[in-house]
Amino acid sequence: MGAVAKALGWQTWKVIASARHRDGEHGRAVGSLADATTIGSITSMPTVTIRLFAGAREAAGVGSTQTEASSVAEALDWAMATFGDGFTAVLAASRVWLNGEPALEGAQLSAGDEIAVLPPVSGG
Incomplete structure (x- = not known):
C-alpha cells in the first residue's frame, strides 16, 4: 500500500473504485x-501534470505542476x-481525477x- 493510501485511506480520499x-x-x-521508456536497465517515468483547484491550489501555492511518476499514488506522494x-x-x-475520469490508486x-485534485465545493 502506498503512502497516499496509508496517510489518507482510499475510502476517505473518496476514490471511486x-x-x-x-x-x-x-x-x-x-x-x-508500456508507457515507461526503458534504455538498457534504466527506466524513465512519464512526465505528468497535476492540476490543483480551489483549496488545493491555495494550500500548494500553485495551480499546476509537473512531476515524473509511474502511478497516481506515486504522483500524489x-x-x-x-x-x-x-x-x-x-x-x-478531495476527489482525484485522471484524464477526466475518477482515479484509481494503482492507475x-x-x-x-493529467491528474486533477478537486476539493469539495461549498456554497452559500
Whole structure:
C-alpha cells in the first residue's frame, strides 16, 4: 500500500473504485508499464501534470505542476512531500481525477497524463 493510501485511506480520499481503467475502452492494458521508456536497465517515468483547484491550489501555492511518476499514488506522494501538511489535509477531502475520469490508486500513468485534485465545493 502506498503512502497516499496509508496517510489518507482510499475510502476517505473518496476514490471511486471502478474496474474500468481510464483507457480500457481503447484496448490499453490495465496497469501496463508500456508507457515507461526503458534504455538498457534504466527506466524513465512519464512526465505528468497535476492540476490543483480551489483549496488545493491555495494550500500548494500553485495551480499546476509537473512531476515524473509511474502511478497516481506515486504522483500524489510526491505532491504531499512537496506541498506539506496543509496540502495533505486538503487532499484527504478531495476527489482525484485522471484524464477526466475518477482515479484509481494503482492507475499507471503515461506521458502527458493529467491528474486533477478537486476539493469539495461549498456554497452559500
